[in-house]
Amino acid sequence: MNTTLMVLMALGVFVFLLAAEMPVAVALAGGGVTGLFLDNGLEQTAATLSSAAYQATSTYTLVVIPMFILMGVLVANAGVLGNVFDLAARATRKLPGGLGIATVLSAAGFSAVTGSSAAAVATLGKLCVGEMRRHGYALKFAASIVAASGTLGVLIPPSIVLVIYGVITNESVGQLLLAAIIPGIITAIAYIVTIVIMATVGGGAKHIDKDHATAPPEATPTPAGAAVAAMEADPDPVAPRDEPAVELGPGGGVAALRPTRAQRLQELESVGYIAIIFVVVLGGIYGGVFTETEAGAVGALVAFIVLLLRSGRTPLGLRRSLTSALRETSANTSMLFALLIGGSIFTLFLVTARVPNELTEWIVGLDVNKYVVILIILLVLLVLGALLDGMSILLLTMPLTYPVVTDLGFSGLWYGILAVKMVEVGLLTPPFGLNVYLVSGVVKEAKIEDVFRGVFPFIVAELCVVALIVVFPELVTWLPELASDTK
Numbered sequence: 001m002n003t004t005l006m007v008l009m010a011l012g013v014f015v016f017l018l019a020a021e022m023p024v025a026v027a028l029a030g031g032g033v034t035g036l037f038l039d040n041g042l043e044q045t046a047a048t049l050s051s052a053a054y055q056a057t058s059t060y061t062l063v064v065i066p067m068f069i070l071m072g073v074l075v076a077n078a079g080v081l082g083n084v085f086d087l088a089a090r091a092t093r094k095l096p097g098g099l100g101i102a103t104v105l106s107a108a109g110f111s112a113v114t115g116s117s118a119a120a121v122a123t124l125g126k127l128c129v130g131e132m133r134r135h136g137y138a139l140k141f142a143a144s145i146v147a148a149s150g151t152l153g154v155l156i157p158p159s160i161v162l163v164i165y166g167v168i169t170n171e172s173v174g175q176l177l178l179a180a181i182i183p184g185i186i187t188a189i190a191y192i193v194t195i196v197i198m199a200t201v202g203g204g205a206k207h208i209d210k211d212h213a214t215a216p217p218e219a220t221p222t223p224a225g226a227a228v229a230a231m232e233a234d235p236d237p238v239a240p241r242d243e244p245a246v247e248l249g250p251g252g253g254v255a256a257l258r259p260t261r262a263q264r265l266q267e268l269e270s271v272g273y274i275a276i277i278f279v280v281v282l283g284g285i286y287g288g289v290f291t292e293t294e295a296g297a298v299g300a301l302v303a304f305i306v307l308l309l310r311s312g313r314t315p316l317g318l319r320r321s322l323t324s325a326l327r328e329t330s331a332n333t334s335m336l337f338a339l340l341i342g343g344s345i346f347t348l349f350l351v352t353a354r355v356p357n358e359l360t361e362w363i364v365g366l367d368v369n370k371y372v373v374i375l376i377i378l379l380v381l382l383v384l385g386a387l388l389d390g391m392s393i394l395l396l397t398m399p400l401t402y403p404v405v406t407d408l409g410f411s412g413l414w415y416g417i418l419a420v421k422m423v424e425v426g427l428l429t430p431p432f433g434l435n436v437y438l439v440s441g442v443v444k445e446a447k448i449e450d451v452f453r454g455v456f457p458f459i460v461a462e463l464c465v466v467a468l469i470v471v472f473p474e475l476v477t478w479l480p481e482l483a484s485d486t487k
Contacts, residue, residue, distance in 0.1 A: 001038055001039070003353050003354070003355065003358065006035055006038045006039055006353060007035070007350075007353070007355060009034060009035070009038060010031040010032065010034045010035035010038070010346070010349060011031060013027075013030050013031045013034040014027050014028065014030065014031030014346070015027075017030045017031070023338070024339060024342070024388065024392045025335075025338040025339045025341065025342035025343075026342065027342070028339070028342030028343050028345065028346045028392065028395065028396070029341065029342040029345045029346070031346050031349075032342070032344075032345035032346035032347070032348060032349045033045065033049065033345060033349075034349075035346070035349030035350070035353065036048060036049075036345070036348065036349045036352065039349065039352055039353050040352065048348060048352075049345065052341065052344055052345050052348060053341045053344075055344065056340050056341045056343075056344035056345075057337055057340060057341065059167055060293060061163065061166065061167055061173060061292065061293055062163075062167060062337075062340070063293050063296065063297075064158075064163055064173070064292055064293045064295070064296035065160055065163055065164075065296075065333060065336055065337075066329055066333040067293075067296030067297050067299065067300045068114070068158045068160055068163070068296050068299070068300075069114070069119075069160065069328075069329045069332050069333060070300045070303070070325060070326075070329040071113055071114065071158070071277065071296070071299045071300045071302075071303040072110075072113055072114020072119050072303075073114070073119065073324075073325040073328050073329055074300065074303035074304055074306065074307045074321075074322075074325050075110075075113045075114065075273070075274070075277070075303050075306060075307075076110070076114070076119060076123050077307060077321040077322075077324060077325050078273075078303075078306050078307045078310045078311075078321070079310060080110075080270040080273055080274060080306065080310070081106060081109075081110050081123055081124070081127060081270075082127055082270075083266055083267045083269070083270035083271075084105075084106050084109045084110070084267070084270050084271055084274065085102055085103070085106040085127055085128060085131075086263075086267050087267040087268070087270075087271060088101070088102035088103075088105040088106050088109075089102040089131075091105075092105070095196065096195075096196050096199035096200045097195040097196055097198065097199030097200075099128070099131060099132045099135060099137065100132065100137070100141070100142075100145045100195040100199070101192050101195055101196070102128075103124060103128045103132070103145050103146060103149050104145070104148075104149045104152075104188055104191045104192050104195065105188070105192075106124065106127075106128070106149075107120050107124055107146075107149035107150060107152045107153070107188075108149075108152050108156060108184070108185075108188045109271070109274050110123065110124070110153070110274075111152040111153040111155075111156035111184070112156055112157070112158075112274055112277070112278040113158075113274055113277045113278065113299070113303065114153060114158075117150045117151055117152075117153040117154045117390075117427060117434075117435060118150075118153075118332075118434070118435075118438060119153065120149070120150040120152065120153040121146060121147060121149075121150035121153075121435050121438040121439055121442070122438060122442055124146045124149060124150060125143075125146050125438070125439050125442030125443055126442055128142070128145075128146055129142045129143055129146055129439075129442075129443045129446070130443075132145070139443075139445060139446055139450070140446070140450040140451060140453065140454040141198070141454055143439045143440070143443055143446040143450075143451045143454060144439075144451055144454030144455040144458065145191075145195065146439050146443075147427075147428060147433075147435040147436050147438070147439045147451060147454075147455050147458075148191055148428060148435075148455055148458035149191060150427070150435045150438070150439075151187075151424040151427050151428065151435060151462075152184060152187060152188060152191075154390060154420055154423055154424050154427065155180050155183060155184045155187060155417075155420055155421070155424060156180065156181070156184035156188075157177035157178070157180050157181065157184070157281075157282060158177060158281055158295075158296070158299070159176075159177065159180060159420070160336070161390055161391065161394065161420050161423060162176045162177060162180060162416065162420060163176075164336075164340070164391060164394055164395075165394055165398065165416045165419065165420065166416070167340075168347075168394060168395065168398045168399065168402070169398055169402045169412055169416070171412045171413060171416060173292045174285045174286070174291075174292045175413055175480040175483075175484075176413060176416055176417075177282065177285070177292070178282070178286065178479045178480050178483055179413045179414075179416070179417055179476045179477065179479060179480050180417060180420070180476075181479055182475050182476070182478070182479060183417050183421070183465065183469060183475060183476060186465055186468065186475065187421075187424070187461075187462070187465050190461040190462070190464060190465050191458060191461060193461070194457050194458055194460075194461045197457075198457060273306045276302065277299055277302050277303060277306070280295075280298060280299060280302055281295045281296070281298070281299040282295075284298060286483050304322075307321060307322065307325075336391065339391050339392060339395060340395070342395075343391075343392070343394075343395025343396065344395075346395070346396065347395070347399045350399050350400065351399065355400065356399055356400050356403050356404075357403075359400055359403075359404060363404050363408075370408040370409070370410075371470070373404065373408060374405070374408075374410070374418075374470065377401050377404070377405070378418065378422055378466070380397070380401075381393060381397065381419060381422035381423075381426075382422055382425060382426070382429070384396070384397065384426070385422055385423060385425055385426020385427070385429055386426060386429040386430060386431060386433070388426070390420075390423030390424075390426055390427065390434075393422075393423060393426065394419065394423070397419075398419070401415075401419075402415065410473075411473065411476070411477055413476055413477060413480055414469070414473045414476045414477060417469060417476045418466065418469060418470070421462065421465065421466050421469065422466070424462055425459055425462045425463065425466075428455045428458060428459050428462070429459065430452045433452065433455070435455075436448060436451045436452055436455060439451055
């Protein structure tokens with residue numbers, strides 16, 4: 001059978017299963033099985049599938065995935081993020097959109113100990129949106145900040161998506177994690193600049209009188225008083241109206257502008273924990289102390305120690321926090337490995353049908369500038385990002401596009417960061433921007449369509465960062481090259 005027809009039929013089965021609301025892993029496996037059957041027949045397909053799951057998940061590097069997930073969940077359950085947010089809120093209180101900036105900084109810090117965007121959004125949504133609302137921020141603006149900030153968890157190391165990319169392409173996971181540091185910092189800065197611009201020129205005053213500041217209730221971050229009245233009067237501004245005359249206290253509460261010594265120490269302690277984990281993981285890798293896989297286990301151990309030290313301050317206590325962390329880690333790991341198995345079956349079909357080879361030969365033979373090819377690939381990733389989750393995009397496209405990009409002479413590290421950036425954009429774009437749905441799920445009042453409109457400036461900021469990386473690839477390659485030279 002013609003290769004093009006086989007690919008179209010396999011993709012048709014994949015799309016049909018997605019439309020039937022089957023899990024993405026099942027849809028990938030279904031499309032792959034269809035292609036293998038059309039190409040090789042029943043007997044060879046059965047023989048291939050008998051070992052597909054083992055081959056997809058037996059890579060030693062994959063051990064790092066549950067370790068990174070556990071590390072992030074343990075730190076989240078230790079209540080560290082609340083203190084980081086408090087400290088960031090005080091540091092940025094005089095800037096336009098200060099609480100929004102604090103949310104981005106908190107997300108960047110939290111991303112340094114977890115590779116999960118979903119974990120970042122869920123934690124930030126519970127903590128930050130309510131505080132921004134009661135200090136005069138529009139719901140759409142507050143929710144969009146959280147949705148965008150959560151994407152930092154995809155890029156800033158340790159990134160699970162980068163680990164998957166490394167496994168698919170055989171690029172060094174350690175080099176990928178190092179390559180993501182500068183782009184991650186630039187992305188956070190781009191978000192901060194976007195918030196400042198929106199808060200300055202987006203309409204609405206940046207401050208209100210102290211008499212209009214809302215003292216929030218002690219229990220939950222639900223908006224009350226003047227913040228609600230202001231939102232009812234103008235329900236859809238694009239920027240916060242004020243900065244509060246009160247400040248956030250430990251764990252997301254409210255304290256005076258001059259926190260106590262104990263509060264300051266607790267906040268600095270939490271920042272120190274994040275810094276220690278980040279330095280232990282990446283420093284251990286590049287100091288030659290342990291491998292990338294061992295770094296995940298060591299990071300999880302340090303995170304467990306953090307939970308032990310802070311168990312008296314966590315709302316659930318040590319036993320329930322640890323049980324919750326293990327359950328969440330198991331669920332997320334199972335989901336990711338199911339995607340890996342489904343994606344590997346689809347990849348097996350593509351490889352046996354020689355689709356990557358034929359596509360590479362065709363694109364390399366085109367009489368166009370190689371950057372035009374990169375632009376086309378990025379546009380395809382952008383469109384797919386609006387339809388699929390980031391992990392599925394990598395599993396579906398990297399076996400096809402990675403050989404093309406490297407044969408054109410581009411760095412695999414550079415392309416990996418670009419691909420992950422497009423995954424970030426996909427988390428925000430309609431109709432299936434996962435982070436938008438997560439925020440709407442955590443913050444029940446936030447309408448999905450409003451949040452999609454609110455994240456548009458952040459999508460523009462993301463695309464500007466992508467353009468910057470394309471023009472200046474050294475932003476990605478400099479740190480890995482420096483690390484290689486010093487070894």
